[in-house]
Amino acid sequence: MSDGAAPRITDVTITPVAFHDPALLNSVGVHEPFALRSIVQVHTDAGPTGLGETYADELHLERLTAVGHEIVGLDAFATEELHQRVQRVIDRVGGAGGSGLTGMITTSSTVDRVASPFEVALLDIQGKAIGRPVCDLLGGAVRSAVPFSAYLFYKWAGHPGREPDSWGEALDPDAIVAQARRMVDDYGFTAIKLKGGVRPPEEEIEAIRALRRAFPDHPLRLDPNAVWTTRTSVKVGRALDGVLEYLEDPTPGIEGMAAVAREVPMPLATNMCVVAFDELAPAVAADAVQVVLSDHHYWGGLRRSKLLSGICDTFGMGVSMHSNSHLGISLAAMVHLAAATPNLSYACDTHWPWKTEDVIVDGALTFTDGAVPVPGAPGLGVELDPDALARLHEQYVRCGQRNRDDTGYMRRFDPSFQPDLARW
Numbered sequence: 001m002s003d004g005a006a007p008r009i010t011d012v013t014i015t016p017v018a019f020h021d022p023a024l025l026n027s028v029g030v031h032e033p034f035a036l037r038s039i040v041q042v043h044t045d046a047g048p049t050g051l052g053e054t055y056a057d058e059l060h061l062e063r064l065t066a067v068g069h070e071i072v073g074l075d076a077f078a079t080e081e082l083h084q085r086v087q088r089v090i091d092r093v094g095g096a097g098g099s100g101l102t103g104m105i106t107t108s109s110t111v112d113r114v115a116s117p118f119e120v121a122l123l124d125i126q127g128k129a130i131g132r133p134v135c136d137l138l139g140g141a142v143r144s145a146v147p148f149s150a151y152l153f154y155k156w157a158g159h160p161g162r163e164p165d166s167w168g169e170a171l172d173p174d175a176i177v178a179q180a181r182r183m184v185d186d187y188g189f190t191a192i193k194l195k196g197g198v199r200p201p202e203e204e205i206e207a208i209r210a211l212r213r214a215f216p217d218h219p220l221r222l223d224p225n226a227v228w229t230t231r232t233s234v235k236v237g238r239a240l241d242g243v244l245e246y247l248e249d250p251t252p253g254i255e256g257m258a259a260v261a262r263e264v265p266m267p268l269a270t271n272m273c274v275v276a277f278d279e280l281a282p283a284v285a286a287d288a289v290q291v292v293l294s295d296h297h298y299w300g301g302l303r304r305s306k307l308l309s310g311i312c313d314t315f316g317m318g319v320s321m322h323s324n325s326h327l328g329i330s331l332a333a334m335v336h337l338a339a340a341t342p343n344l345s346y347a348c349d350t351h352w353p354w355k356t357e358d359v360i361v362d363g364a365l366t367f368t369d370g371a372v373p374v375p376g377a378p379g380l381g382v383e384l385d386p387d388a389l390a391r392l393h394e395q396y397v398r399c400g401q402r403n404r405d406d407t408g409y410m411r412r413f414d415p416s417f418q419p420d421l422a423r424w
């Protein structure tokens with residue numbers, strides 16, 4: 001690269017990895033022994049390599065690979081053209097299926113999902129090229145640390161046939177409170193989310209009440225991933241009046257959520273019925289949700305997630321942040337985005353405490369009082385550990401998992417399991 005010239009993309013490396021994941025339960029089944037991710041490295045003629053992280057289902061990997069070829073030669077500052085090239089690839093190879101999102105979220109835009117890790121990698125390159133952290137490219141940090149919530153799960157003691165993990169079984173309110181206690185003690189979280197939709201609604205109400213008694217000052221959330229009817233949702237919402245800061249996706253669809261929103265006292269949040277830009281207008285018109293959970297992995301990257309936050313602000317909706325099982329590159333991107341989004345006023349979700357390994361060099365991301373200080377180094381501020389990347393890739397090759405399938409894994413142990421929406 002000559003002085004003043006933009007870094008140009010010379011090559012893209014996409015590496016699928018697998019990392020150990022506990023047997024966490026949700027409405028569609030149970031997490032498999034490994035969570036899958038793709039690590040995207042975008043190389044340039046100027047030196048800096050950019051990092052991105054995303055899902056790793058086979059179809060998604062194929063699309064990432066096709067985009068990797070399509071963007072060689074692109075100026076690393078040209079994120080709009082990146083989006084156009086991804087659109088071109090998806091027009092060519094097709095955009096149906098392959099969400100990598102358990103089947104819970106199926107309507108997100110394929111173009112946005114596929115573009116996201118490349119956009120993050122380009123921002124990482126840009127930051128490194130000009131010596132500024134990614135949050136500065138998004139308007140600058142409005143907070144120096146980003147608060148996250150303790151993300152609790154009902155869970156089995158371990159994967160069947162394997163050693164129990166250090167968290168142990170959690171299937172009742174006492175065990176959920178104990179799980180919360182460990183997370184709050186270890187990380188200092190100041191908000192708590194319970195993944196519901198697993199036990200009958202009355203039991204999940206009891207778990208939330210037990211959490212309220214144990215943590216009188218922590219904002220609480222419950223997310224059953226749309227397995228309740230509108231009637232049950234209203235019953236639970238009213239029973240937890242004054243206890244929940246928001247109720248997340250109690251029931252499926254914009255109409256269903258709107259019907260519940262009219263009858264319950266707390267805001268409704270979603271990462272299921274509004275997961276793409278074309279779903280915002282109908283949701284606003286129906287007043288279906290009061291908080292949208294952004295997620296740069298399916299909203300098209302960091303700049304488009306900021307666009308989402310602006311739209312939410314305009315229409316008086318709050319913004320929070322969703323997570324799936326992820327590694328450090330994703331956490332860094334989430335932190336930069338949240339730092340530069342003034343109206344992201346809720347603690348963000350993260351699966352971070354559930355993982356025991358990573359692809360980044362230790363130490364760049366730490367939790368203090370439940371919040372991650374925004375890295376000040378150029379770009380995302382995280383560095384890839386090549387040995388760890390090779391180890392987790394080898395794990396991917398050996399583990400045999402290729403697509404996330406919580407339902408299929410659950411059916412190995414309970415063949416009658418049905419993941420139906422609105423089943424309670």
Ligand SMILES: O=C([O-])C(=O)C[C@H](O)[C@@H](O)C(=O)[O-]
Nearest residue numbers: 026102223271322323324325
């Ligand atoms: O808020 C949510 O819906 C999620 O975090 C979705 C995830 O897939 C979660 O249910 C999980 O990890 O099982």
Ligand SMILES: [Mg+2]
Nearest residue numbers: 223248249271
């Ligand atoms: Mg959710």
